[in-house]
Amino acid sequence: MQTMTSNSPELIEQQLIQILQQQKQAYQLYPMPSAKDRIERLNRLKAILVKYQDQFAEAISQDFGNRALGETRIGEILTCLEQIRYYRKHLTAWMKPEKRHISWLHQPAKGWVQYQPLGVVGIIAPWNYPLLLSIGPLICALAAGNHAMIKVSSASAHFGKMLDKALSEAFPCELVAVVNGGGTISDAFSHLPFDKIIFTGSTNVGKTVMQAAAKNLVPVILELGGKSPVLVHHSMHMKDVALRVAAGKLWNAGQTCVAPDYIFLPKGKTAEFVEHFKIAVQHMYPDIANNQDYTAIINDKQYLRLHRYLEDAQLSGAKVIEINPKNELLSTQRKIAPTLVAGATTEMQLMQHEIFGPILPIMEYEDIEQVIDFINRRPRPLALYYFDFDQARADYVAERTHSGHFGQNMVLSHVAQDDLPFGGIGASGMGKYHGPEGFFNLSHERSMMSNPKLYSLKFVLPPFNKPIYKLISKALLR
Structure with a gap:
């Protein structure tokens, strides 16, 4: 995938935009992946987590100076594997159109909500749980049918390289991409016109990410901190x-x-x-x-x-x-x-x-x-x-x-x-993921309505002196 080596802000931005464009183009070729394909993507991710679990734990330990291997295996890898099992079990049911009520005036039309992938999700992960907080949002994104770019913290350099290697083995860059590096790269990443950004980190940095995202009207999920x-x-x-x-x-x-x-x-x-x-x-x-x-x-x-x-x-x-x-x-x-x-x-x-x-x-x-x-x-x-x-x-x-x-x-x-949904409120964040919320918050709730041959609204079209208006006035406009 991608590690940015240039010091030029303009060149870095161009490289990131190129990856994003590749992902958006790939998404448009298959904008509504089937449940079978989404589950297959999750299975690929699971296989990579299992295969490289020792290397992930060692890389994270290197970044910390010493990180308990058991904390990584239990708190990050096992948690992600359990999350994959959960999403594989439920996403087919969540994908089904949800029937909604249509008022009598518009009968016999039908209405429903179709949960559609957003497109490309940007994931900005912190250093404290670099695997859980990059792979966790990725699981939600893939289950919802999205493509994803993951920005790894510059403090997690060893892990970032390992994640790049592992995910590039499982996915093409136009489906899942890893971006390593800090400073200019982090700033440019948060300014990209994603379809949604998930940021995990401090409240102060969360404010800057939200400001950057606002320039492109990109909605954000902010998972911040605070004093619990x-x-x-x-x-x-x-x-x-x-x-x-x-x-x-x-x-x-x-x-x-x-x-x-x-x-x-x-x-x-x-x-x-x-x-x-x-x-x-x-x-x-x-x-x-x-x-x-x-x-x-x-x-x-x-x-x-x-x-x-x-x-x-x-x-x-x-x-x-x-x-x-x-x-x-x-x-x-x-x-x-x-x-x-x-x-x-x-x-x-x-x-x-x-x-x-x-x-x-x-x-x-x-x-x-x-x-x-x-x-x-x-x-x-x-x-x-x-x-x-x-x-x-x-x-x-x-x-x-x-x-x-x-x-x-x-x-x-x-x-x-x-x-259970996970997320903060106020200064500790906005938006939720994990659980059903992870699927629905990374999907677009698209309202759908279909009208048959009978066009019932013709009865209330002008002129407004028809007998039905007296009925509407007496029954409804009061």
Whole structure:
């Protein structure tokens, strides 16, 4: 497929436009792929994922410095394989025309909705889950009958090359194309006149992508981030909460858009939570420095940013609790130990920005209404996690808050649920994919209407002094 080598913005733009034109031309030759053909395309994708699973995991690990191979296999490859199975099972039913009601005035016409492919979808994937967040949208695009161009993050250079090699083995460039590179290439990609763009990344970059897409009136699905809070009811045992939160917070070393970003504990429960969190960490990661199961921070820029957050918190009076079971030196591996920040306040940097690392600020509360108000006064998060086994109380919190997802007594795992839509709201994104929404949001709901030989509207054509108008006035125009 394509890796851009030129430094000329004009030449890069020309190369990208050429690929897009090839894809649009190929789409026009077969604009409504059959269910059989779509399933065959998904089968090809599945075969590639299985064949190159080890190489994908190794390439991603290289980009991170160390990325737990198990996290890639379970969190990315397995999740994509399950998603393919789900779409193969359902897409035939989703493709069927949907009958709609026609009013009596227009009878005996028929009306229905035909779900038609959009054409060419642009996919802009981030570095934190480069396979899941490029292949996941691709699955939706192929199931909906589209062609696709995938822009891989420049921070995922090894993976990008591997993805290019693998997908070019399965698909011609005019069906699926991979674009590697950053800077000018990223900017030019977002300005292309796609039929839809799916972007996953930060809120700030999402704004620039949306601005670029608007120049061509390209609709966008934005999967952004934000600060996803955890709220714990006082009835919960801290042992249960700590294990579940630690598992989600430390997966990929916290470099997950739906990771718990900060936690509200009942007043006086911090010490108990910290103790159980330490136990959970020591069980999962008895050592860190050379532990292949504990992922590094992606690059120096992100590593230094997280350390600045911790320094700021400490200077602001917070208690920084590093959980490093063997007190190892971690800086040479670009790893940060699981860290709790007790006594966090809103003035601290780590409470003003999405953390995206293995750091969890802790705040305490007395009145749950104050926490609900705190969450509602801030940008709507991608996820809100509430811990409480009482369903009525959980429903109360859910009904009074907004978030892309509401999780009760769990974190993160909703992303891997094939039948649930995924996406944010407000500052955390717009649009959904996964589940049926992935198919329908990458399809055009084309309204269709057919009229037989009998043209019933002739009875209401001018002149407007016919007896039927008296009937219409008495029966309907009131």
